[in-house]
Amino acid sequence: MSDRLGDFGSFEELAMPHFARLFNFACWLAQDRSAAEDLVQETFMKALKGFSSFQQGTNFRAWIYRILRNTFLTSQAGLRASVSLDTEEDCPLEPSTTETPESLFLSRVAQETLQSALEELPVNFREVILLSDLEEMSYREIGLALDIPIGTVMSRLSRARKAMRALLTSRIERA
């Protein structure tokens, strides 16, 4: 009994340091501040309720991100985003030059444009890029958070980056 009560004390110690980053990630997923607040609130309540099933010593960050992501997928915002792996097959290939689109782009555009490109990505590409580049999770950790094998993490990340490149290329061309 006392161990269980101690667990509830340690929930806040483990979860609250992730609060701000989870909120940021939730905003990137839901693309709406109010929906992100609901998402984070629900994530924390679910995590607290299921904390007894969390195995101490395993990856808490991946566990709580997984709850947030699953909560998002079943939320109205998540359903609107219509997550589909089909988009993974529809990425135009990037042009192969030594002057890469990224290097051109980075020299010419502002951070806001990069953010808008990220927002334009399908949500399953956006989340894997954010977990890797923003949260700096390892492939294994991303696999735990998204509940997919490491091989799928790598292939999805590769497709997501190709899609990102395609978006950047089209913006360069428009500019």
Place this chain on the structure above:
Amino acid sequence: MTCDLWRDKLDAYADDSCSGEELANIEDHLRACTACAAEALARIQVKRAIRAAASARFSPSPEFRLRLEKSIHKSRKPLWLSLWTQSLAASVLALLLIAASVVSWTRHAAREAAMAELLDQYLATMASANPVDVISTDRHTVKPWFQGKLPFTFMLPELNNSPYKLLGGKVVFFKHSPGAQLLYELRNHRLSVFIVQDQSGEFPLQSGIAAFSPKGFSVETWSRSGLRFAVIGDSNPADVHALGDLLRTSN
């Protein structure tokens, strides 16, 4: 290996997810190939740029943080109570189960003891040279013999047209109270009928007709009008049951 194949590995390189040998091979290639080195640099730059663009773009308001912390604290209390209640309920259930087990075991032990006592009396009668005190095949002789000896009365069945023969009876003491033991004969078997006061605490047998086979003997017992009847014999259970039916018809 062509540059296209090397470039497939550049994401893992930019993500710092290459194994030692793989990393060394990629770095060897990057030193030799300007195009792939530029590609690798670009991927690392994009990764950093995304991090800078996405990091802390959205910050939670202090009000939301406060609201969330309150929700956690509010949720904790019911969880405490819930856990406490669950533990209490589990403890109560465990105690009830233990109590029920003790009661069940006690009743079982009491029943076993009662059956053993009756069986001992039956065996003693079978071994005795004078198994009964009133010797008669006439129920109108045997039953009146018990008058004044027992604090209750009972009826004996008419045995005409039945294979059973009354041999007699005697007073026995069961649980310190007087009762009747009747002796019947069926072919070469002898069966005893015990009629005692039914004291539920001392003879906790289930209601209805209960049949047992302790040590190979056949036993059938039932309760009626405050009296406990038990038929014990060394013949088969059907014979014991048929005599029981005759007694149940009379009482």
